[in-house]
Amino acid sequence: MSSTSFKQNTAPVIPVITRFAPSPTGLLHLGHAYSALTAYHLARDLNGDFLLRLENIDSSRCHPNYEQHIIRDLKWLGIDWSDPPRRQSDHMADYRDALEVLRHRGLIYPCFCTRKEIQDEIRRAAHAPHGPEGYLYPGTCRTLSPAAQKQKIAEGYRPAWRLHMDEALAQVGTTLFWQDYEQGDIKAQPAIMGDVVLARKETPTSYHLSCTVDDHQQNITHVVRGDDLFHAAHLHRLLQHLLGLKTPLYYHHRLLLNEQGKRYAKRDKGITLQSLREKGHTPKDIQALIAAARKSPGNDEYP
């Protein structure tokens, strides 16, 4: 055997791993089924694995009952996963460690603002910049002195921890890119998110931080999710760089819309998988409903 063919034969093959990462705050609906099936089929088509992650960091909105419903509905659809579902609430120490890395690099600062104070500040500003998740944080607490921060904490105020975006970008010092399955190389523009909250007052992490850490720890190679989260990849790419984490490929699929052209929501009880099942629909019917929804006028962007 020549050395060249030996090298080719032993090249490391990275197994494809996709995931579905619902928050257990309600029952799954047709939109979730579409997303889960897309991730599941992509893994199967590429001889890979599919994983389930329960994004349950928000203890005020998430409920273990919904976790059971999610598992039951996915199994009913014919979806299975190789590892036990990852529950984010079991990994708080990992998110805390990631936050500590950022703290040591001087990239986070405590924010004591209430929602109302932020809104008032934005109202006062003539041209408050807007990002994909709403108005950007106006930076009120960014310049608090260490003494003032200590004082606030001593007074019993619990802070949220925000990313110091300008400092983070200065430390990176180069342009980052990520790959979108459909659009190819994308220049990361995390600044569109501003000084985003990475650890909330009531939960010592956030969607952005825990999702980025989890995708790394679960060795996700293909992140499949709705294109309502396209913007999140800009920030996740920055966090990956700052924390030394792997960068997956992203596939942001179009959202399935209802007949009124609106995205499905957890409050639309009629299209939950549970209610469809109770009405006698089969998993095959769900696939047909999804195919029909993709062709309906509200979804005319679908190929």
Ligand code: GLU
């Ligand atoms: N937990 C998020 C949701 O339910 C999904 C986040 C993701 O897939 O990155 O919208």
